[in-house]
Amino acid sequence: ETGVTQSPTHLIKTRGQQVTLRCSSQSGHNTVSWYQQALGQGPQFIFQYYREEENGRGNFPPRFSGLQFPNYSSELNVNALELDDSALYLCASSLSGRALNEQFFGPGTRLTVL
């Protein structure tokens, strides 16, 4: 049991809508990373939050945004949804932003955009 939880587990939206996905990190972890995994592909890094600040970003447009709260839980927001945003969204928590600290993954939120 990793202790990382995500909600909701499944979500269906239509093109142009906005969505918010949530992640609760493992107790004591102050860093949350978000990943997008398209069907049949490996996950792609979206961004990372460390102590409530964005701490690195992958190749995703600004309509992908995030927040981290004082309790280190996090949200991923996606505006103006597109069909290609359909994917499994994974969050992972770790103790800090340092390289060698292991990340613990949540179960994911599967987003379908129609």
Added chain:
Amino acid sequence: KNEVEQSPQNLTAQEGEFITINCSYSVGISALHWLQQHPGGGIVSLFMLSSGKKKHGRLIATINIQEKHSSLHITASHPRDSAVYICAVRRGAQKLVFGQGTRLTINP
């Protein structure tokens, strides 16, 4: 060419066989992770390596930094080992770069 390449993409074997999954990467890394993903999506971290070899139960992971290559071995494979195995490399403090995964099926 992807920064992280795994082989094979798909592997089917019989229960009890020795399994090897390979991962090659083309960039400098600070660590390499082996992850397991079951149907439904949840990812479990199996190993994090920066050098040498690690063993946990029937799983063994090795890394050769000079050759930019890592292998994951499963001894005495079992149907419950059926999953997608993903290699991911850590570049800097923030970013994990993932391979495309190897789908392993172990038949009884």
